[in-house]
Structure formats: C-alpha cells, structure tokens
C-alpha cells in the first residue's frame with residue numbers, strides 16, 4: 211500500500227493551528243499541518259494522535275476526514291482529519307518545528323504552505339469558518 215501521511219486540522223476559537231517546517235532545507239520555512247506517516251499496525255487516528263503528541267506535546271481527539279485525499283511525491287498520499295485538544299486549556303508547543311501559529315480564516319491564504327496543503331485550503335476555509343460560528 212502507498213504510504214499514508216495523516217494531517218491534523220486542529221481548530222480552536224475559529225483558528226487553525228499551522229506549524230512551520232525546520233527541515234528539509236527546501237521546505238524549511240514553509241507551513242504544514244501537524245502530522246506524519248502512519249506506521250505499520252497503526253490506525254490513521256492513532257498515528258495522528260501520536261504525531262500530535264510528539265510534535266505539539268498535547269493530547270488530541272480525532273474527528274472526521276477533511277477535504278480530498280492529496281497525492282504526494284513518491285507515491286504517498288495525504289489525508290487530513292479534524293482534531294481538537296482534549297483539554298482546551300492546553301497550549302501546544304513547537305517540539306520539532308520552527309514555529310506554531312493559530313491562523314484565522316482571513317489569514318489562511320497568506321501563509322507559504324507546502325504545495326499539497328494549498329490544495330486543501332478550500333476545505334480548511336470551510337472548517338475554520340464553521341468553527342468560528
């Protein structure tokens with residue numbers, strides 16, 4: 211099976227959490243959703259919760275799929291799920307990334323997203339708008 215990369219659309223108070231890559235050099239500085247590769251034997255939800263814990267040092271709950279499946283270079287695919295902080299008072303921190311940012315609907319298009327994430331922007335706009343009602 212192709213490698214599956216899962217990403218978390220974590221929304222709080224009408225804002226989406228984006229993280230800025232530190233690596234590799236050609237993607238450093240670009241923004242992405244928390245997440246990573248689904249390892250053998252993991253469900254996608256388990257892998258995503260694990261990656262969020264590793265990258266953000268918070269516990270999240272995983273919800274519905276968001277947007278289309280996006281093909282990535284090398285035969286991988288990116289699948290995004292909505293996510294929420296188990297304890298809304300917890301503050302994620304950038305464990306492996308350069309920076310974190312809570313991004314509002316009106317700022318979503320301004321970030322220098324990884325190319326695959328750009329294709330998800332319509333779905334992310336919809337999710338963030340719904341979350342701020």
Ligand SMILES: Nc1nc2c([nH]c(=O)n2[C@H]2C[C@H](O)[C@@H](COP(=O)(O)OP(=O)(O)OP(=O)(O)O)O2)c(=O)[nH]1
Nearest residue numbers: 215216217242243244245246247282288324326327
């Ligand atoms: N986490 C994440 N990865 C993304 C996004 N968009 C996107 O194109 N990718 C790509 C970048 C990488 O090629 C791949 C995930 O790499 P990663 O470095 O986060 O995954 P990982 O921690 O499991 O590391 P690895 O074992 O795959 O090297 O997916 C996104 O929004 N979030």
